[in-house]
Amino acid sequence: MSEVKLGGLSKTFDDTVAVDDVTMTIPNGAFVTLLGPTGAGKTTILRLIAGLERPDQGDVTIGGRSVVNDTPAQRNVAMVFQQYSLYPHLTVRDNLAFPLRSPLLKTPEEEIDRKVLEVAEVLRISHKLGNKATNLSGGEMQRVSIGRALLRDPSIYLMDEPLSSLDAKLRSDLRIELKRIQENLGATLLYVTHDQIEAMTMATHVGVLDNGRLVQFGTPREIYENPVNLYVAGRLGQPRINVLPADLFAGAPTGAKSIGLRPEHIAQGEGKASRVKRVEHLGDQTRLHLSLDGHDIVTLSEHHTTIEPGDTVAIQPRNPLFFDASGARIA
Amino acid sequence: MSSYSITEPSSRQKWVAGSLVIFYAVITLLPLVWILTTGFKSPVDAIAYPPKVMFEPSLEGYVNLFTTRTRVSQEQLEALPPPATWYEEIVRNRDMVIAGPSRYGERFLNSVIIGFGSTFLSVFLGTLAAYAFSRFKVPLKDDLLFFILSTRMMPPIAVAIPIFLMFRTLGLSDTHLGMILLYTAVNISLAVWLLKGFIDEIPREYEEAALIDGYTRFQAFYKVVLPQAATGIASTAIFCLIFSWNEYAFAVLLTSGTAQTAPPFIPTIIGVGGQDWPAVAAGATLFLVPVMVFTILLRKHLLRGITFGAVRK
Numbered sequence: 001m002s003e004v005k006l007g008g009l010s011k012t013f014d015d016t017v018a019v020d021d022v023t024m025t026i027p028n029g030a031f032v033t034l035l036g037p038t039g040a041g042k043t044t045i046l047r048l049i050a051g052l053e054r055p056d057q058g059d060v061t062i063g064g065r066s067v068v069n070d071t072p073a074q075r076n077v078a079m080v081f082q083q084y085s086l087y088p089h090l091t092v093r094d095n096l097a098f099p100l101r102s103p104l105l106k107t108p109e110e111e112i113d114r115k116v117l118e119v120a121e122v123l124r125i126s127h128k129l130g131n132k133a134t135n136l137s138g139g140e141m142q143r144v145s146i147g148r149a150l151l152r153d154p155s156i157y158l159m160d161e162p163l164s165s166l167d168a169k170l171r172s173d174l175r176i177e178l179k180r181i182q183e184n185l186g187a188t189l190l191y192v193t194h195d196q197i198e199a200m201t202m203a204t205h206v207g208v209l210d211n212g213r214l215v216q217f218g219t220p221r222e223i224y225e226n227p228v229n230l231y232v233a234g235r236l237g238q239p240r241i242n243v244l245p246a247d248l249f250a251g252a253p254t255g256a257k258s259i260g261l262r263p264e265h266i267a268q269g270e271g272k273a274s275r276v277k278r279v280e281h282l283g284d285q286t287r288l289h290l291s292l293d294g295h296d297i298v299t300l301s302e303h304h305t306t307i308e309p310g311d312t313v314a315i316q317p318r319n320p321l322f323f324d325a326s327g328a329r330i331a
Numbered sequence: 332m333s334s335y336s337i338t339e340p341s342s343r344q345k346w347v348a349g350s351l352v353i354f355y356a357v358i359t360l361l362p363l364v365w366i367l368t369t370g371f372k373s374p375v376d377a378i379a380y381p382p383k384v385m386f387e388p389s390l391e392g393y394v395n396l397f398t399t400r401t402r403v404s405q406e407q408l409e410a411l412p413p414p415a416t417w418y419e420e421i422v423r424n425r426d427m428v429i430a431g432p433s434r435y436g437e438r439f440l441n442s443v444i445i446g447f448g449s450t451f452l453s454v455f456l457g458t459l460a461a462y463a464f465s466r467f468k469v470p471l472k473d474d475l476l477f478f479i480l481s482t483r484m485m486p487p488i489a490v491a492i493p494i495f496l497m498f499r500t501l502g503l504s505d506t507h508l509g510m511i512l513l514y515t516a517v518n519i520s521l522a523v524w525l526l527k528g529f530i531d532e533i534p535r536e537y538e539e540a541a542l543i544d545g546y547t548r549f550q551a552f553y554k555v556v557l558p559q560a561a562t563g564i565a566s567t568a569i570f571c572l573i574f575s576w577n578e579y580a581f582a583v584l585l586t587s588g589t590a591q592t593a594p595p596f597i598p599t600i601i602g603v604g605g606q607d608w609p610a611v612a613a614g615a616t617l618f619l620v621p622v623m624v625f626t627i628l629l630r631k632h633l634l635r636g637i638t639f640g641a642v643r644k
C-alpha cells in the first residue's frame with residue numbers, strides 16, 4: 001500500500017474537459033470517496049490512475065514514484081469497473097483467479113484455490129463459483145468483481161460505484177464488510193459513489209468533483225458541515241439543503257446572496273410563520289414541506305408529529321450557511 | 332383454445348412455417364441429391380431417359396474417378412490372371428484394365444492445402460488487422476478501411492490478366508503459395524470487415540481489466556479478446572473457406588499441374604473415355620465433404636455469425 005498523489009492532472013476528450021487540473025493526495029491507508037454528478041470525471045480520474053488513459057497534463061505518483069509512463073500492469077493497482085467487469089467466457093472461479101494467474105503474480109494453484117474460497121466466502125458467492133460469469137445477477141457480478149480486486153495486494157484499490165446494483169440490505173452488509181477489510185489490510189482505496197451513506201460512513205476523506213474540477217477535499221464531516229460553496233453543500237444531506245434568498249431572514253452578513261439551511265439549521269417554534277404543505281412519513285424520517293413567502297423549504301420533524309398540512313409552523317435559522325453571488329461560502 | 336404467447340408460435344403457425352421450410356429445402360437440395368445418386372449409377376443409368384429414380388447402385392463412378400484405364404481386346408483380357416480386387420473386376424467388366432491412379436487425389440489434396448491455407452492466413456491476418464482498427468488510433472483509419480473494402484468492389488476476375496502476368500513474372504503460377512496468397516488477398520477484405528464488427532462489439536473494459544490484472548496487451552488480446560471473438564472467427568473462416576474452396580476462374584487460369592485444385596479438374600474427367608457422368612458426380616460429391624464437415628463442426632457459431640451485429644448473447 002502506498003500514498004498516491006495526483007498533481008495538476010488534466011484530461012480532455014475531443015472538446016469535453018473530463019478532468020481539469022486536479023491535485024489531490026490520497027494518504028497511505030486512506031479510504032477516499034469521490035463524489036460528483038454524472039459526467040463529473042470520476043471514472044476518468046480512476047482510469048488515469050490505473051494507466052488506462054494518458055493525462056494531457058500533470059503527474060500521478062504512487063509511493064513517491066511517478067508512474068505516468070508505466071503500463072497498467074507496472075502500476076500494480078486493482079480496479080473494480082463500473083460495468084462489464086467480468087470475463088464472460090470464464091467461470092466465476094476463473095474470473096477470481098485471473099489476476100492471481102497473471103505473469104506478474106504466477107500464484108501456485110493450491111494457494112489460488114484457498115484465496116478464492118476465502119474471498120468468495122466473505123462476499124457470499126461461494127455457491128456460484130462454478131457458474132459462467134454471464135449467468136449471474138447484476139449484484140452477484142459486482143461482488144465477483146470486488147472479489148477479484150480484493151484477491152490482490154495492490155498499491156491502491158480503485159472502485160467505481162461497486163455497490164450500485166445491490167439491494168439495500170446487501171449493500172449495507174457489504175459496506176460494513178468492505179470497510180472492515182480495508183481497515184484490516186490497511187488498504188488505500190479510492191472509491192466512487194453517488195450514495196451519501198457510503199461516502200459519509202466509509203470514507204476518511206471525500207473529494208467533491210464539479211465538471212472535472214476538484215472543488216473540495218476533506219473529511220466527510222468537513223464536507224458536510226463546512227462546504228466551500230453551494231455546489232458542495234448540495235452534494236450531501238437528505239433532504240437536500242434548502243437554498244433561499246439571504247434577506248428572507250434578518251442577520252445575513254454583508255455580501256450574502258443566499259442562505260443555506262439544512263434541517264438542523266432550522267429551529268422550529270419561533271420566528272417567521274410558514275405554512276405546512278405536506279407531511280411525508282418515510283419510515284426513518286418525517287419530512288415537512290413548508291412554504292415561506294412563496295419559497296419551498298423541506299425540513300425534518302420528530303417522528304410522531306401531530307403537524308398536519310395547512311398548519312402553521314414558525315421557523316428561524318440556527319447557525320446557517322451563507323453564500324455570495326458566485327455561490328462561494330462566506331459564513 | 333390455448334392462451335396467446337409471444338414466444339411460442341401456435342401449432343398452425345408452426346405447421347405453415349415448417350412446410351415452407353421443407354418445401355424450400357427440397358427445391359435447393361434436389362440438385363445435390365441428383366449429384367449424390369448419379370455418383371452411384373452405372374453410366375447407362377446415369378443418362379437414361381426418363382431419368383431413373385430407382386437403380387442398382389454401382390461404385391463404377393468412384394472407381395473411374397480414382398483410376399485411369401486402358402481398353403484391351405478380348406484375347407488380352409482372357410490372357411490376364413483373374414482380377415485381384417473388387418475394383419479391378421468392375422473395370423474388367425468394361426473390357427478395360429487399370430493403368431494407374433488418376434490425379435483426383437492430388438487435386439483434392441491441393442484444394443485442401445490451398446483452401447485451408449488461405450482461410451487460415453485470411454483469418455489470422457484479418458483478426459490482427461481488425462483488432463488494430465477496432466482498438467487503436469490508426470492514422471487514416473476510415474480511408475484504409477474503405478480501401479480494404481474497395482478491393483471487393485469489382486469481381487476479382489476483372490484483374491485476371493494483370494495477376495496472370497504478375498504471377499508469371501514472380502514465378503507464382505501454378506504454385507500452392509501463389510494460390511494461397513491470391514485467395515487470401517481476395518478474402519482478407521471480407522475477413523477484416525466481418526471481424527472488426529465482432530471485435531467492436533466486445534467492450535474494451537475486458538481487456539482493460541486484464542491489463543490492470545497484470546497481463547500484457549498481447550496476453551489480454553489472446554486470453555480475453557480471442558475467446559470472445561471465437562464466434563466471429565469461426566463464421567469468417569467458413570465464409571473464407573467456401574470462397575477459396577469453390578473458386579473456379581482463377582484456378583483454371585493460374586493452375587494446370589502441380590497446384591491445380593479440384594474445381595478445374597473435375598470437368599476434365601468427362602473427357603476420359605466417353606461421357607463419364609457417374610465419375611464427375613462422384614468427384615463433385617467428395618468435393619462437397621470437407622466444407623460440409625467444416626461447416627457442421629462450426630455450425631453453432633455460424634448462426635450467430637450470419638446475424639452478426641443484430642443479436643447479442
Ligand SMILES: Nc1ncnc2c1ncn2[C@@H]1O[C@H](COP(=O)(O)OP(=O)(O)OP(=O)(O)O)[C@@H](O)[C@H]1O
Pocket residue numbers: 013014016017018036037038039040041042043044045082
Ligand atoms: N473515451 C471518452 N471519449 C470521449 N469522452 C469521454 C470519454 N470518457 C469520458 N468522456 C467524457 O468525459 C466526461 C467525464 O466522464 P466520466 O466517465 O469520468 O464521468 P463520471 O463522473 O464517471 O460519470 P458517471 O457518474 O456517469 O459514471 C463526460 O462528459 C464523458 O462524456
Ligand SMILES: [Mg+2]
Pocket residue numbers: 042043044082160
Ligand atoms: Mg463513471
